[in-house]
Amino acid sequence: xxxxxxxxxxxxxxxxxxxxxxxxxxxxxxxxxxxxxxxxxxxxxxxxxxxxxxxxxxxxxxxxxxxxxxxxxxxxxxxxxxxxxxxxxxxxxxxxxxxxxxxxxxxxxxxxxxxxxxxxxxxxxxxxxxxxxxxxxxxxxxxxxxxxxxxxxxxxxxxx
Amino acid sequence: xxxxxxxxxxxxxxxxxxxxxxxxxxxxxxxxxxxxxxxxxxxxxxxxxxxxxxxxxxxxxxxxxxxxxxxxxxxxxxxxxxxxxxxxxxxxxxxxxxxxxxxxxxxxxxxxxxxxxxxxxxxxxxxxxxxxxxxxxxxxxxxxxxxxxxxxxxxxxxxxxxxxxxxxxxxxxxxxxxxxxxxxxxxxxxxxxxxxxxxxxxxxxxxxxxxxxxxxxxxxxxxxxxxxxxxxxxxxxxxxxxxxxxxxxxxxxxxxxxxxxxxxxxxxxxxxxxxxxxxxxxxxxxxxxxxxxxxxxxxxxxxxxxxxxxxxxxxxxxxxxxxxxxxxxxxxxxxxxxxxxxxxxxxxxxxxxxxxxxxxxxxxxxxxxxxxxxxxxxxxxxxxxxxxxxxxxxxxxxxxxxxxxxxxxxxxxxxxxxxxxxxxxxxxxxxxxxxxxxxxxxxxxxxxxxxxxxxxxxxxxxxxxxxxxxxxxxxxxxxxxxxxxxxxxxxxxxxxxxxxxxxxxxxxxxxxxxxxxxxxxxxxxxxxxxxxxxxxxxxxxxxxxxxxxxxxxxxxxxxxxxxxxxxxxxxxxxxxxxxxxxxxxxxxxxxxxxxxxxxxxxxxxxxxxxxxxxxxxxxxxxxxxxxxxxxxxxxxxxxxxxxxxxxxxxxxxxxxxxxxxxxxxxxxxxxxxxxxxxxxxxxxxxxxxxxxxxxxxxxxxxxxxxxxxxxxxxxxxxxxxxxxxxxxxxxxxxxxxxxxxxxxxxxxxxxxxxxxxxxxxxxxxxxxxxxxxxxxxxxxxxxxxxxxxxxxxxxxxxx
Ligand code: FES
Ligand code: FES
Numbered sequence: 001x002x003x004x005x006x007x008x009x010x011x012x013x014x015x016x017x018x019x020x021x022x023x024x025x026x027x028x029x030x031x032x033x034x035x036x037x038x039x040x041x042x043x044x045x046x047x048x049x050x051x052x053x054x055x056x057x058x059x060x061x062x063x064x065x066x067x068x069x070x071x072x073x074x075x076x077x078x079x080x081x082x083x084x085x086x087x088x089x090x091x092x093x094x095x096x097x098x099x100x101x102x103x104x105x106x107x108x109x110x111x112x113x114x115x116x117x118x119x120x121x122x123x124x125x126x127x128x129x130x131x132x133x134x135x136x137x138x139x140x141x142x143x144x145x146x147x148x149x150x151x152x153x154x155x156x157x158x159x160x
Numbered sequence: 161x162x163x164x165x166x167x168x169x170x171x172x173x174x175x176x177x178x179x180x181x182x183x184x185x186x187x188x189x190x191x192x193x194x195x196x197x198x199x200x201x202x203x204x205x206x207x208x209x210x211x212x213x214x215x216x217x218x219x220x221x222x223x224x225x226x227x228x229x230x231x232x233x234x235x236x237x238x239x240x241x242x243x244x245x246x247x248x249x250x251x252x253x254x255x256x257x258x259x260x261x262x263x264x265x266x267x268x269x270x271x272x273x274x275x276x277x278x279x280x281x282x283x284x285x286x287x288x289x290x291x292x293x294x295x296x297x298x299x300x301x302x303x304x305x306x307x308x309x310x311x312x313x314x315x316x317x318x319x320x321x322x323x324x325x326x327x328x329x330x331x332x333x334x335x336x337x338x339x340x341x342x343x344x345x346x347x348x349x350x351x352x353x354x355x356x357x358x359x360x361x362x363x364x365x366x367x368x369x370x371x372x373x374x375x376x377x378x379x380x381x382x383x384x385x386x387x388x389x390x391x392x393x394x395x396x397x398x399x400x401x402x403x404x405x406x407x408x409x410x411x412x413x414x415x416x417x418x419x420x421x422x423x424x425x426x427x428x429x430x431x432x433x434x435x436x437x438x439x440x441x442x443x444x445x446x447x448x449x450x451x452x453x454x455x456x457x458x459x460x461x462x463x464x465x466x467x468x469x470x471x472x473x474x475x476x477x478x479x480x481x482x483x484x485x486x487x488x489x490x491x492x493x494x495x496x497x498x499x500x501x502x503x504x505x506x507x508x509x510x511x512x513x514x515x516x517x518x519x520x521x522x523x524x525x526x527x528x529x530x531x532x533x534x535x536x537x538x539x540x541x542x543x544x545x546x547x548x549x550x551x552x553x554x555x556x557x558x559x560x561x562x563x564x565x566x567x568x569x570x571x572x573x574x575x576x577x578x579x580x581x582x583x584x585x586x587x588x589x590x591x592x593x594x595x596x597x598x599x600x601x602x603x604x605x606x607x608x609x610x611x612x613x614x615x616x617x618x619x620x621x622x623x624x625x626x627x628x629x630x631x632x633x634x635x636x637x638x639x640x641x642x643x644x645x646x647x648x649x650x651x652x653x654x655x656x657x658x659x660x661x662x663x664x665x666x667x668x669x670x671x672x673x674x675x676x677x678x679x680x681x682x683x684x685x686x687x688x689x690x691x692x693x694x695x696x697x698x699x700x701x702x703x704x705x706x707x708x709x710x711x712x713x714x715x716x717x718x719x720x721x722x723x724x725x726x727x728x729x730x731x732x733x734x735x736x737x738x739x740x741x742x743x744x745x746x747x748x749x750x751x752x753x754x755x756x757x758x759x760x761x762x763x764x765x766x767x768x769x770x771x772x773x774x775x776x777x778x779x780x781x782x783x784x785x786x787x788x789x790x791x792x793x794x795x796x797x798x799x800x801x802x803x804x805x806x807x808x809x810x811x812x813x814x815x816x817x818x819x820x821x822x823x824x825x826x827x828x829x830x831x832x833x834x835x836x837x838x839x840x841x842x843x844x845x846x847x848x849x850x851x852x853x854x855x856x857x858x859x860x861x862x863x864x865x866x867x868x869x870x871x872x873x874x875x876x877x878x879x880x881x882x883x884x885x886x887x888x889x890x891x892x893x894x895x896x897x898x899x900x901x902x903x904x905x906x907x908x909x910x911x912x913x914x915x916x917x918x919x920x921x922x923x924x925x926x927x928x929x930x931x932x933x934x935x936x937x938x939x940x941x942x943x944x945x946x947x948x949x950x951x952x953x954x955x956x957x958x959x
Contacts, residue, residue: 023286037197038190040414042363043447047871050363078190091188095180098836101844102670103187104194104363104414125884132879136871138363138415139670141843141908142879 007071011036012080020067027051029067030077038078038107042136049135052108053077059115078107081114090114090152097148101139109135113149122153174679174689175899178836181675182689183668192412195367195384196444203369203440204233206430207288209278209295210453211270214525214864215304215319218268218277222296226280229294231287236279236433238267245432246398248423250491253640256330257496258323260488260523264429270299271319271487272525273864274452276425281433281441306864308461308484308522319487319523328489329496329521333503335578336514341476345467349550354933355539355913357459357484357858358851360532361876364414365445366454368427370434378405381431386416386667388697389705390492390643394423395431403699410697410707413669417848417909418531419454420669421709423491451869455530456858459484460502460539466547467514472555472562476514477578479506479543485521486528492643495521498529501536504579508544509588509626509802510566515578525864531709533848534909537627542934545623545914549921550930559622559918560596563804567592567624570893583626586800586902587828587892592624594826594888595804604808604822612926617811618821619923623914624804629903630715631798645709647794648716649702650724652681654732654787656773658752658766660685660692662721665705666713667697671841671905673713676833680718680899684725685732686749687765702790711801711903714833719793719898727789735787736768738779799895801902803827805846805911809919816938816945818854818920820881825911826888830895830902838904843885845908851877852909853916854935928952 008017011034018033025044030036030053042050044063051063054076082088087095090110100106109132116122116131128149132142186192223235247261266277278295282288303317310316311326319326342348369382379401385391385408392408399406413420426443434441445454464479483499490497503517552562568575573585604620611618628635633646651663662681666673678692685692695701696708729749736754737744740761747754755762771778772787808822825842832838855875859868868874894900913934920941921931927948933940 021286031197032199036190037194038192040194040364041196042365042414043871045447045870045872048363048447078188082189084185084189084191087185087188094188095184098181098840100184100187101672101840102363102413102415103183103192106187107190110188126880129879129882134878136363136876136878138361138417138848138876139844140840141845141847141877141885142882143843143884144840146879 005068007068009070009073009075011075012077022066022068024067025063026065026067026070027062030062036077036079040104040107042104049112050105050108052111052135054111054115059112078110081110093148093152097144097151099140099144099148105135105137109137109145113152117152117156122149125150174683175833177834179675179679179689179834181672182678183672183674187412194364194412194414195369195382198369198382199442200371200440203442204281204283204437205285205288206433206441206443207280207285207292208276208426209280209292209297211266211273211275211277213270213299213301214273214306215302216270216299217302218266218270219298219300221278226291226294229287229291231283232280232291233283234281234437235295236265237277238263238265241265241432244436245428248394248398248428248491250489250494251642252494252496254329254496257494258328260320260323262423262425262488262491264425264432272527273866274527276429279429279433304525304864306524306860306862308482308524311524312482312520312522319525326523327520328523329499331500331503331519333515333517333579336476338476338478338514338516341514342465342467342478345475346470347468347551347554348465349547349554350465351546351550351930351932353462353464353543353546355458355460355542356934357456358532358856359451359454359456359858359874360417360419361874362415362417362419365447365450366420366424366426367444368430369440369442370430371440372434372438374438376405379431379435380407380409381427382409382411383427384413384420385410386413386421386669386709387707388667388699389665389707391423391427392699394491395428398428399431399435408699410667413667416669417533418457418535418709422455422493422530447871448869451874452866453527455490456486456527457498457529457532458539459529460499462502462539462543464506464543464547466551468551472551472557472565474510474512474566477507477512479503479517481517481519483519483521484524484526486526487523488528490528490530492641493531494641495529497531498536502540504581505537505540506544507577507579508541509568509583509624511568511572512578517579526860533845534906537625537910538849538852538913541623541625541910541914542917546917546931549918553925560592560601563592563622563624564589581628582797584797584800584895585893586626586802587890588624588626588802590890590892591802591804591826591828594890595806595824598826598886598888599806599822599824617813617923619809619919619921619925621807621915621918621922622804623911623918625910626800626802627907627910628798629711629801630795630897630901631712632794632796634796635798643706645706647792648720649790649792650717650720651702651790652724652728652788654728654765654769656769658764658769660687661695662692663695663701664717665702665707666717667707669708671708671713672834672837673708673717676714676837677717677721679833680721681725684722685729687752691752711905714901715795715799715897715903716793718833718901719795720791722898723791723793724789727791728787731785731787732765732768734785735772735779736763738783739763739768739771793898795897799897799902801829801904801907803907803911805915807915807919809916809923811920811923811941816941818936820850820883820916823883824886824888825908826890827904827907828890828892828902829904831900832889833901839887841905842887842908845906846885846912847877847882849909849912850882850916852934853913854937857935
């Protein structure tokens with residue numbers, strides 16, 4: 001086995017330095033080294049989107065990256081979006097619209113939507129569905145997720 | 161004792177409200193706890209080397225190299241497990257059935273690609289997986305028949321020698337004189353319908369963690385299962401452990417749809433290994449393993465014929481169902497679960513006097529089939545609804561009209577179908593009418609005809625069905641199965657702090673039962689929802705339990721919750737009556753406060769509970785009762801659920817892709833506890849039904865290899881492929897179940913494949929094409945259109 005590597009990265013604003021195997025997936029690093037088990041793994045081959053995080057502000061699949069590739073990066077995960085007692089806006093919209101059932105896909109959707117809301121118009125349902133099309137949810141049939149995003153888009157338009 | 165506020169606000173009932181879910185905050189904040197999130201110190205990871213052969217004798221297994229890899233702790237094959245665990249036997253009283261035993265690892269023979277053969281235990285999952293490659297297995301290939309029709313033929317190679325046949329299930333349903341009816345019938349339609357093999361694809365892969373407590377000689381298994389009670393009971397036998405030293409916990413579970421509703425070899429394996437090694441042992445499946453070794457579903461060929469009179473009234477139905485059940489019968493449902501239900505539900509919600517349905521379940525070298533949302537009924541509804549549409553076309557009758565004439569009507573309930581199922585009163589006719597109303601059916605027909613005149617492939621499809629939900633002890637969920645699926649218990653207690661805890665044997669895995677059951681209990685007890693903690697998914701909560709499956713939890717657990725809450729409330733009011741010195745009948749509870757109607761005294765639940773438990777002597781010894789109850793509900797027969805689905809589709813003549821442009825579900829699910837949750841269940845079910853109709857198919861090639869073992873090959877619906885779904889809740893007479901609840905978790909998956917199949921067939925009807933195989937992929941449509949063009953070279957075939 002090749003030698004271990006030292007990495008330093010920021011996760012949800014907190015800095016971590018760890019020595020890791022070069023082949024350790026970023027998803028496993030977050031889940032099992034840092035104990036941030038809110039990031040889920042549904043396929044490990046880049047299709048389902050359950051493992052989506054933000055890497056330097058843009059959504060990325062943590063199952064397709066090695067932890068060492070995140071050296072020096074700023075990572076955001078579901079744990080940084082709100083707490084059980086004080087949910088963040090996307091999480092709140094999901095609750096309001098019953099956009100989750102088993103909740104397994106949910107962190108990946110929330111992180112994807114965070115990116116999409118920042119960078120895309122999402123002006124109509126077709127655009128919203130397109131934005132969600134890289135994430136699989138097996139429970140909801142997507143309609144309530146679309147409703148939640150539509151409401152978030154409307155909120156975003158309002159002056160602060 | 162506190163004085164009552166002047167104005168007593170009457171709290172609206174929670175049942176029926178769009179209450180936000182209790183489960184959501186933890187799941188949304190990333191604070192859910194799924195099995196793979198749990199890693200106790202010292203845990204070993206097990207990786208499994210699976211068979212790459214469909215049928216072979218194991219000549220030898222070499223583990224030396226694997227064992228030499230640093231970090232590998234042990235390697236086990238079936239021989240090493242001898243004496244550590246007994247097999248599970250999926251027994252049934254069904255005549256002619258052969259139960260194939262379930263061992264954790266293949267013993268001497270492998271029978272499908274993906275079957276567990278060798279377990280490698282290591283300090284990390286990475287190392288365990290590395291070591292898999294180093295295990296050497298020497299196979300001697302054995303003959304096999306991969307297709308069910310071949311496996312059922314005389315002289316086919318046997319998969320289980322001691323069964324003496326590959327046909328381990330054979331049953332017949334018969335009523336009336338069906339052959340005589342067919343001799344004289346003016347109209348006969350028939351087809352050979354094929355619902356291909358599917359799999360559940362819950363987003364969380366299966367995961368198991370077993371921990372052995374050396375001090376207590378006790379085992380705890382955390383399992384991503386929806387039947388923890390059943391798993392506890394069967395493992396107790398396999399491991400020879402009493403139930404008080406074996407606990408099975410299903411924490412948060414990331415979906416099941418039936419795929420996590422059977423015993424798995426890996427559950428047996430981690431349990432046996434944790435006890436032997438006295439260390440926690442964890443297994444987490446990857447998606448490839450999930451797609452090739454989680455229970456699969458459907459896979460039937462239904463050869464069926466329907467006879468009608470000239471007015472379109474159904475006269476008789478005959479069918480031969482061949483179910484490809486895979487290599488083993490599954491525990492506890494057996495391989496009969498799926499195909500037998502196809503034959504028993506085939507007559508559907510229709511008035512039909514003459515029926516003969518024969519069914520065979522055939523062993524083939526593929527993963528075992530088991531429950532998947534809808535069980536049997538997606539296939540039976542697909543075949544029957546296709547026949548109805550084919551008949552309507554032959555008679556020149558509207559598909560809605562032919563259904564209206566034949567659906568059982570209100571005065572006919574309870575109606576016994578030709579296969580012996582009894583339909584409790586349900587809104588069969590009303591659902592058909594409501595779906596067509598909601599969609600403005602006449603306008604849709606005009607739109608379709610205009611599109612068709614312009615050469616576009618547009619079609620409309622209807623599907624009506626009924627199902628049994630909340631089945632009680634009278635009927636076994638699977639035929640002849642020796643477990644009790646007909647009762648449910650709720651143990652409710654008000655503790656010394658006044659808090660309410662309600663324990664159930666169900667195991668919610670996305671259905672939001674923590675919320676809906678709290679709604680029911682809060683209403684019955686007269687407390688706030690947030691005062692109620694619902695516990696479930698843990699075999700230690702109750703003496704006996706099974707889990708959540710077969711659309712039973714709202715009906716059974718809701719009924720048990722009602723019964724127990726009533727007993728607890730009566731005790732609470734008796735105690736309060738003594739403390740407040742008024743008759744119990746003069747008290748009412750609301751929002752966690754007990755008030756006297758006539759005077760302005762009141763006490764909180766907390767005050768009464770403290771007096772009962774801590775206030776020595778405040779209640780006389782002979783009157784003091786614990787504020788607890790454990791009541792069991794058995795709906796005996798259960799009740800029917802019914803619906804009509806309507807789909808409109810357009811087929812792209814360039815890509816042959818199908819777009820669902822309109823979708824309506826009108827359903828009767830009785831009294832609704834939470835409309836938000838019901839809508840979510842319908843939408844999710846329809847999505848899976850659309851997947852079954854258009855995308856999903858597990859394919860095994862002629863060599864027995866699964867060629868759809870990634871999510872790039874086994875396609876499930878994504879957001880862009882789903883229409884918005886119009887949902888109509890039809891208010892009909894409530895069923896006789898306690899609370900008036902019907903089950904409704906599976907309906908979407910039952911109606912959608914048939915509705916889509918009928919819509920696609922309608923779209924292609926100008927070409928004379930009938931849909932008989934699902935999914936109707938672009939490839940299948942292309943081939944059907946090409947064949948039609950060869951049949952009718954002159955005909956215009958669309959754009
Ligand atoms: S787990 Fe990363 S995309 Fe599925
Ligand atoms: S909520 Fe279960 S997979 Fe999306």
